[in-house]
Amino acid sequence: xxxxxxxxxxxxxxxxxxxxxxxxxxxxxxxxxxxxxxxxxxxxxxxxxxxxxxxxxxxxxxxxxxxxxxxxxxxxxxxxxxxxxxxxxxxxxxxxxxxxxxxxxxxxxxxxxxxxxxxxxxxxxxxxxxxxxxxxxxxxxxxxxxxxxxxxxxxxxxxxxxxxxxxxxxxxxxxxxxxxxxxxxxxxxxxxxxxxxxxxxxxxxxxxxxxxxxxxxxxxxxxxxxxxxxxxxxxxxxxxxxxxxxxxxxxxxxxxxxxxxxxxxxxxxxxxxxxxxxxxxxxxxxxxxxxxxxxxxxxxxxxxxxxxxxxxxxxxxxxxxxxxxxxxxxxxxxxxxxxxxxxxxxxxxxxxxxxxxxxxxxxxxxx
Numbered sequence: 531x532x533x534x535x536x537x538x539x540x541x542x543x544x545x546x547x548x549x550x551x552x553x554x555x556x557x558x559x560x561x562x563x564x565x566x567x568x569x570x571x572x573x574x575x576x577x578x579x580x581x582x583x584x585x586x587x588x589x590x591x592x593x594x595x596x597x598x599x600x601x602x603x604x605x606x607x608x609x610x611x612x613x614x615x616x617x618x619x620x621x622x623x624x625x626x627x628x629x630x631x632x633x634x635x636x637x638x639x640x641x642x643x644x645x646x647x648x649x650x651x652x653x654x655x656x657x658x659x660x661x662x663x664x665x666x667x668x669x670x671x672x673x674x675x676x677x678x679x680x681x682x683x684x685x686x687x688x689x690x691x692x693x694x695x696x697x698x699x700x701x702x703x704x705x706x707x708x709x710x711x712x713x714x715x716x717x718x719x720x721x722x723x724x725x726x727x728x729x730x731x732x733x734x735x736x737x738x739x740x741x742x743x744x745x746x747x748x749x750x751x752x753x754x755x756x757x758x759x760x761x762x763x764x765x766x767x768x769x770x771x772x773x774x775x776x777x778x779x780x781x782x783x784x785x786x787x788x789x790x791x792x793x794x795x796x797x798x799x800x801x802x803x804x805x806x807x808x809x810x811x812x813x814x815x816x817x818x819x820x821x822x823x824x825x826x827x828x829x830x831x832x833x834x835x836x837x838x839x840x841x842x843x844x845x846x847x848x849x850x851x852x853x854x855x856x857x858x859x860x861x862x863x864x865x866x867x868x869x870x871x872x873x874x875x876x877x878x879x880x881x882x883x884x885x886x887x888x889x890x891x892x893x894x895x896x897x
Contacts, residue, residue, distance in 0.1 A: 717804040724795035725808065728787075735780045742776040745769045751836050752877070754852050754859070760844065767840045774833045781826050784819060788812070821891045828884040835876035842870050 586594075746769050749756055757763060783790070791812055795805045843850065849862040861867040 717801055720798050720800040721795060721804055721808045724798040724800055725791065728791045728794045731790075732783065732787075735776075735783055739773075739776040739780050742769070742773040746773045752839070754843075757843075757852075760847050763840050763844045763847075767837065767844075770833055770836050770840070774830070777826070777829055777833075781823070785823065787819070788816075818891065821887060825884055825887045825891065828880045828887065831880045832877060832884070835873045835880065838873040838876070839870065842866065842873065 751766050751770055757766075788809070792805065792809060795808060800808070843859070846861065846863070846866050849866070850859050852858075853860050859867075859870060861870065
């Protein structure tokens, strides 16, 4: 890496601790939601045994653990806020990347919320025709919402889990559509056919978004470990732009989803009355989609800040180095350092705003 710096500035950077309260807060911002989710999942899976050995009925134990899980998730978000406040003093290492992880999954959550759309549409007809199928759809909605809450609160992913999630989602969609198509006839079957084409498009867009997100986070674009030549910065910039384009495509789909769904239904010659009933079901999720569209604004601002960071480093190649002790970038020019700090600050403030909006979305997912 670049070697320029004064001994004084290097010594100053090395004195910055990496085990501060803010670093602990960053770790807690990831661990607390994970503990909450694991505990909640364990209680749901073992509710029958809990009732057998403790005398606490299954519903009560799930209610208690659900409340505790919600508290841990909220605490995780609060610790994320606190951690970001430590970046100006302690640098980004161990703080910024962890605190930003959860804000880069907005598109994945949008895809899951879109997945709720099909069961919601079909429930309008299922209640009229088949109470048993309606109950199955209610269960499917609950599972999808739980997946959305887990992904939104933990903000953790790997290449393997992302690929598995995408493949599993496609399989589950195919199985659900095949099963439901056998239960429906007449107008209801036409509604199912029209809505399934719409949903398949959503799954395709989400899969593309998830792949681009994984590339952005492995390695994290805000971490410079492994950057040894200028081309490494260009590769990360390419990943940011690919992520931006994928998120824009998914955002446009969601923005126009009401009219797109109507067009698909009408193209299948679904009668107007059936179209209106299906659309009424889909529009039940409109407030949730509105909140998600707000999150997307922060998503785009973070992309702009990431590009600003990478461009500053690229344009000043050879005039900075990464301090191994603190994780800070040390520039030759104080003016350049101010530009870089501005983009770091933008990432901080935008992340805080995104986390607040995510809490709003999680509250609506509970409804």
